Amino acid sequence: MVSEHQFLRLFAEHKPHLRAFAHSLTLQAGEADDLLQDSCVQMWQKLGQLKVEGDFRAWACSFLRFNAMNRRRKNSRSPVSFSSEFVDQLAAENEAEADLADAERTALQGCLEELTPMQQGLVRQYYAKAEVTIADLSKELQRPAAGLYKILQRVREALRTCIGARLRKEGFSHSITN
Amino acid sequence: MKTPEPADPESVLDEMLERLQSGDATADDAAELEALLKADSDLRRRFRSRMRMEAHLFSIFGADQPAPMLASRETTPANSSAAGSRIIRMRPREMIAWLGAAACLALAVFMWSTRERNVAPDGTSLAHRPPAAVPLTVAQEREQLLASGGDVLHIQFKGGGNAVAARADGDIVWSSEKQSGYLRLHGLAGNDPSRSQYQLWIVDAGMGTNVFINGGVFDVKKETGELILPIVVENFIREPILFAISVERPGGVVNPTGDHVPLVALAP
Incomplete structure (x- = not known):
């Protein structure tokens, strides 16, 4: 079980990677910051799901990926977005390049x-x-x-x-x- | 007849990234880029690297480097509800005026005067003792720092679903230049100082993510509405990346136990 203290440390440690990942999902730096902040809170609320510290990065990326898709659906009129399948593909490729x-x-x-x-x-x-x-x-x-x-x-x-x-x-x- | 040379893929990416950044890109642009990237795995790999480089550059320069305010960027006032999760950084044009000897002198005087106000008559740091009240001057000092521009960070706290912070919100105003900042909270559950106290923690990029810097302990009375506390830390904070509040035993602890962390604020 990962404690809240461990979570904060892990988040701080992996933040540069997560921000870069968020940027690749949103294509815009400002959007990426919002996505990261919102995802951080959700991760924290669902911290019980994370059993091992070593899984943190992949676990965190899954939140970013899911939230990016949700934001895209909610803002479907946004002219600058890739298709859902392509965002998925980019996300998977990004995760493999940590x-x-x-x-x-x-x-x-x-x-x-x-x-x-x-x-x-x-x-x-x-x-x-x-x-x-x-x-x-x-x-x-x-x-x-x-x-x-x-x-x-x-x-x-x-x-x-x-x-x-x-x-x-x-x-x-x-x-x-x- | 000469066939026009195809555009260099890197140039296409440069152009597209700038258009995305400026908000000028259209749905057709995005579709065109997607088609281009889908068809070329090598270009897609470069695209991912490019996006990461862009993100790293924003991360490196966006956090603590002073930069002149651009004419089109006016300071956004804090708004605890509308701002939500947004992180507000202010770099007003007046920052340019700080670039000189006169400004350095003014800064030194300001830091000296702020330091004086943050130290109790007996010489102990106010941040390490429970606040007796919320003097208006602290609120005014916070506003003053917020309006001073420069490298001032203004970050909203977010709750993690912990019971003591169920209705809590707040923010941090911090300047690494001035080594000064304020913690503002609403709605945090009152504590019994004989059983537990709230403790503020700061993680600084310069000191490593394993190091939690003690920002002092404080109490919340049941009847407290808005609580504003000056932040005084013994360590030099160069690039804060995270502020957190934990519930600890009376007097605080050297390292957070991590049992209860009701609120956290992330710097960009």
């Missing part, structure tokens, strides 16, 4: 340090809030949106290349870039 997801996050943190200060600044501003768009940044920085878009594309590409290289060194055969 170790890769952890390694990607660690690699990303190292790769961010390799960006130039200007690139780091732009990434920080863009990702500081889930709702920020390039149009917002363009207004804030008084720079053309197209230029910022290209810079962000190049930064993402650089990060992907860097993450891929780091993961290959760690022995991951399938990484973000190959």
